[in-house]
């Protein structure tokens with residue numbers, strides 16, 4: 001019954017450049033950004049699993065990419081996705097995504113460990 005009111009609200013939000021949460025979660029741009037974020041994060045987990053043998057410059061570049069992608073995806077969604085994908089990575093590989101140790105999963109949210 002508040003159909004008109006919600007439409008006006010949407011319009012106002014669009015005009016002021018602030019999307020409503022419903023709109024923000026469904027844009028193709030957002031989906032592409034999240035796919036790129038996931039890819040970079042997977043790469044990061046792989047490097048973590050390999051230990052300190054990786055190329056240092058490579059790691060620094062990837063880290064910069066990740067910082068940018070976290071900005072693009074936006075918090076708190078970036079953290080929610082990271083938790084989800086970190087756990088999926090662990091289930092798939094059995095390697096801790098945060099320190100590369102095999103057979104343990106250090107959940108930073110649970111143990112109070114800092115994030116990498």
Ligand SMILES: [Zn+2]
Nearest residue numbers: 096098099106
């Ligand atoms: Zn760990």
